[in-house]
Every structure is written in structure tokens, then in C-alpha cells.
Amino acid sequence: MKVSSFNIMAILMCLLLATLTTIAQGQGTRVGFYRTTCPSVESIVRTAVQSAVQADPTLAAGVLRIFFHDCFVHGCDGSVLLDGPSSEKTAPPNLPLRGFEVIDAAKSQLETTCPGVVSCADISALAARDAVVLAGGISWQVPLGRRDGLVSQASDTVNLPAFNDSISVQISKFADKGLNIQDLVTLVGAHTIGTGACVVFRYRLYNFNGTNQPDPDINPSFLPQLRALCPEGGDDSRRVALDTGSVTRFDTSYFTNLRNGRGVLESDAKLWSDSTTRPIVQRFLGLSGLLGLTFNVEFGRSMVKMGNIELRTGSQGEIRRVCRATN
Template sequence: MEVFSHFHSKTPIFFVVLLATFITLSLGQGTRVGFYRTTCPRAETIVQAAVQSAIRSNPTIAPGLLRMSFHDCFVNGCDASILIDGPSTEKTAGPNSLLRGFEVIDAAKTQLEAICPGVVSCADILALAARDSVVQAGGTGWAVPTGRRDGLVSRAADTANLPAFNDPINVQIRKFTDKGLNTQDLVALSGAHTIGTAACALFSYRLYNFNNTNGPDPSINQAFLPQLRNLCPNGGDGSRRVALDTGSVNNFDNSYYANLRAGRGVLESDAVLWNDPTTQRFVQRFLGLRGLLGLRFNVEFGRSMVKMGNIELKTGTQGEIRRVCNAIN
């Protein structure tokens, strides 16, 4: 590296390493596990307790917090911009209108500010809460690198490129690639739909008039179609909610992929993961099918969450540490 070119060859190695570390930190790059170990040792425990309490009272908070972290990271990076209140902020955009769990983040932040004022970012609270939600739903935890800073910008217009319920596979792959995530990450992270529900309005077009055919999407299992039509009658209440992972709505497991294979994917963006060979092979691997090298869904989901959690980070002196999560200081 040119930065070291003027050092004498006998410059102590530890000094070079120390300087490299200083340069990295001053540029604000990277997060690390245990970032708050000395500055706020109870940070992760407090977030975990807030999440546990909320999900015990209302299991739908788990998919809510997980979805919130996705919608935050895919717009200007994982910087808690999704939490900001106000006209024309990200929170007001259509794709975010039904997000839930904001009060859980606020509760954790209030407790943290009482014992470690100005130390723990809302962005890190959200990243930790997403992990803790998965654990509460029966999934496997992972070590969450922390050290994010909170963003200073939140615009509804920036949500235009969020992954959508009707995105074809090539668009999904492009949106993930644009964020540094590969096809395996796409299939793994889509597995978040093993918990939670979707409104009828997001998929009823598949049941009655798919692509203006006056008929259903042919990829829907014919035995499953009457069940979906019963839950979402033609012209009925579009806000009615249906499990994304039939038979396992509150359990974080790989049954979501079994449902895709069986033609029981609810959203079009989920169903196409099985219908396209590019992504089907990863679905098969999460199911351990056809002699392919199996992938443990829970483990790979955690790895992909860590990758997603590093999108367009603000660290070091970038951004700020908000005093409250729903407003810029």
C-alpha cells in the first residue's frame, strides 16, 4: 500500500498494524461483533428482552421486525432511516405502510438511553431486534456485527427500488445484486417468509385474472387454489391476511421452501423462486433434494442477514447516534 511506502523496512510490524486499524476506523468502515462490549455491555441483552416481551404478547411482531430490517437496509443502507416520522419519510411509502414493531425499537432505545446515553444507534437496535425475532420464532441465532450509525435522510421516494411482491426473477436478482447480494442470498433471505402473512390485495390477481387470462396463475397447486380463493374471495376485503408459509406461519423453519416446491407459494415473487432454474437449485439445496449439496437454511439465513446488514454502512463519524429513533437529532 502506498500509505506505508515511506516507512523504513524495520518499522515495527505492530505499528503498521496499529496505523492500518486507525485508518480503517477513521474512514468509518466496517462493523464488529461486540462493538458495545465496553461502552454499553447490556445493549444486546436489553434489546433481546424488549423483543421477547413484545413477541410473547403478539407473535406477529416477529415477522414485522424482520421485514422492517429488510426495508431499512434496501433503502440507503442499514441506517434506521425507516424509523423516522414525518411527511414524505420512508415510513409513509406504500411498501412500508403496514410495517409493525416500531414501538419495540422505541422501548429498547428508551432503556438504552437511560443507562448509556448517546451510545447505541437505532440502526444497531434494529439489526439486533431482527436477529432476536428469528430466535423467538424458533430459528437459529447469529452473531450480529454492530457499530452502525444512524442516517440523516429519510425520503419516501427512495423506496421505489424495494423488492416487490410481483417482481419477476430477473428483477429480484438485479435488485439484490445492486446491494452486493448474490442469488443464494436472495433465496435465503426470501425464507424470511417462513413467518408472517400477506394481504389478499398483494396476490389475489393470481387467483382470478392472472396476466389478464381471466383464470388463475397455472403455477398454483390446483388443490391449494380453492383454499386461497376461500380466504380471498374475488372482490373481497383486500386487507385480509393470509399465511405466507401455510401450516407453519409462526415457526422459523424451511417448510416455506417445501411449500414453494408444492406450488403453494402465496406471493408471485416467492412462487417464481421454484419456477426458475436459477433460483430453484438453491430452494432444492435448502430442502436437501436430488443429491445436491445441502444447505442448512437457518445457518445460511444468518450469514445472508450479516451480509445484508453491511449494506451501505454509516460508521465512524458518519451519520449520528439519535437520541430517539423516530427523529433526527
């Protein structure tokens, strides 16, 4: 029997919805945690994110990045949201983070509707999902029930994944958080939206590893474009799309760019050049009708997994009144 491509896609969409509905819930968190205590939590967060992203589409990447940077330090406990002279926000890897005002807006509304109930950590988890959806990704269910942490120190950010990490170092950093190689490639795929500053990749363009040559992982046809954006001695803070041609769209073109030698960050480019991670990138670059579904399903799954790193639940931590300060 001949099966049409339309029928195949319909079947895959049904499987996708079933998969995203049954993604394993984390230990200590569950879908519907606020069903009786704050039933409007998801709609309130969604409205705050939607308002911000409609006004500035680049904020979708910012909100998503906040959640990543939070989960890799003390787990997903909202510690990156705290202000302070030596808080996580002040560490170099976190200085470019933006979108904190989106979390604040959602928290303010929730404190009016359900005071003292919803944690800032859970708001961040929901906002990250909503940001992906608004950028064109597929939704997933977010297990909730996190509590907010009490500690935020810049010195604790030293093990955040870095722009120049080798694949072995990336694997090690993710493994330390209970995330495997597939999670690594999938979650770094978040770079399909967002930008990077010239300062974090200019070294690849002119004198890579002291060779006076560019990084050989860069496609020679892409090099003039990057050099024009980030000339020697130019503005370090100028920002460049990590997914050329699709900076605000959550799609698989990021992986296409990696395959074509158009990865901007060294750590990203190595996902293709290293034989350990390339097969996963190749899987996300499968048949054109399947690749978006495959990546979106895996991204939702890995986000749930990451969202349950080193949880604080029950009586641990607190429910902050405002996300920028402990009670």
C-alpha cells in the same frame, strides 16, 4: 465404519456453531462493538423483543421485516424508523410494516442505561436476529457499529423488492446491494414467518395476466383455500400466511410450500418455477436432518452480509436520542 444419524447431527451442529461464530464481520462493523461502552446492549434489546413477541408472536415477522426494508433504502441506517409526512414509512411498500414500538422500547431502555451510545440502526439489526431466534431459528453474531442516517424519503423506496417482481428483477435489485442469488433465495426465506395482504396476490387467483385463469404456478388444490380467504371484491387488507401451516415458526416449510405450488406471492412462487433459483430451494429441501441447519446457517450469513449494505460508521450520521426523529 458405520456412522449413526445422531453422530452426523452432532458433527453438523458443531460445524454450525463454528460457522456462526466465525461469520465474516462487515467492513466498519464488528462483533462486540459496545463491549465497553454499553455491555448490556444485547440483553436489553433481547428483553424488549422477547416481551413483545411473547405478547404477540406475529411481531417477530414485523421486526424482521423492518430491518429488510431499512437495509434496501440508504443501507442499514435506521431511515425507515423516522416519522414524517413523506418519510419512508409513508411509502406503499412500508405501510404494512409493524413492530416499530419494539425498537422504541429497546431504545428507551438503552438511553437510560447508556445514553447517546447505541444507534437505532444497530438496535434494529439486533432485534431482527432476536426475532428469528424467538420464532425458532438459530442465532448468529451481529456485527455492530452502524450510525443512524439523517434522510428518509418515501420516493427512495421505489427499488424495494416487490411482490410481483420477476426473478431477473429480483436478482438485479439484490445485486445492486451486493447480494447474490443465494442471498436472494435465503433472505426471501424470511417469509417463513409473516403474512401478506390479499391485495398483493389476489390477481393471481382469478385473472392472471389477463387470461381469466389463475396463475399456473398455483397448485389447483391450493387455489380454493386462497380464493376462500381472498374472494373477488373482498377485503384487500385481509392478511394471509405466507407459509401456510407455519406462520409464526421460522423453519423450512416455506420452501416445501414453494415446491408444492403453495407459494402465496408471485415473487415467491417463481423461486421454484425459475430454473435460476430452483437449485438453491432444492438444497434447502435436502435430507430432512440437514435442511434446517443448512438454511439457518445461510440465513445468518446472508443477514450479516445484508446488514453491512452502504454503512454509515465513525463520524457519519448520528446516534439518535429517539428512533423516530433525528437529533
